[in-house]
Amino acid sequence: MNIKKASWMIGIAVTAVVGITLMALTQRGLAAPPSDKGPGGIVVKEVKIDNFNFGPASLKIVAGTTVTWTNRDDVPHTVVSDDKTTFKSKALDTDEQFSYTFTKPGKYSYFCSVHPKMTGEVIVQ
Numbered sequence: 492m493n494i495k496k497a498s499w500m501i502g503i504a505v506t507a508v509v510g511i512t513l514m515a516l517t518q519r520g521l522a523a524p525p526s527d528k529g530p531g532g533i534v535v536k537e538v539k540i541d542n543f544n545f546g547p548a549s550l551k552i553v554a555g556t557t558v559t560w561t562n563r564d565d566v567p568h569t570v571v572s573d574d575k576t577t578f579k580s581k582a583l584d585t586d587e588q589f590s591y592t593f594t595k596p597g598k599y600s601y602f603c604s605v606h607p608k609m610t611g612e613v614i615v616q
């Protein structure tokens with residue numbers, strides 16, 4: 492075998508190894524999609540408070556899901572259920588979070604007590 496042929500074969504081999512590695516990495520990525528499970532396998536859904544809005548304003552979850560609100564604004568907001576008792580956060584500063592685990596099915600409307608026009612809902616199935 493001459494040197495030219497050998498280097499050509501090495502090139503093919505390297506290409507194959509790189510290709511197989513990429514495929515394996517890709518498949519691993521597909522097999523494990525971005526999970527919304529938090530520590531302990533608890534399902535966590537995020538609501539972002541941004542520009543005086545809850546996003547998503549309407550969130551559908553299954554019972555047992557923990558919802559975490561994160562304040563992305565530079566003004567304080569709160570997360571308060573309409574009945575003011577089911578859940579009620581303190582004033583959240585920038586990047587502060589509030590979490591609540593919804594255990595019973597139903598529709599939970601909430602608002603920001605600082606800016607009552609800010610409203611959202613969580614629908615628990």
Ligand SMILES: [Cu+2]
Nearest residue numbers: 568603605606
């Ligand atoms: Cu607010």
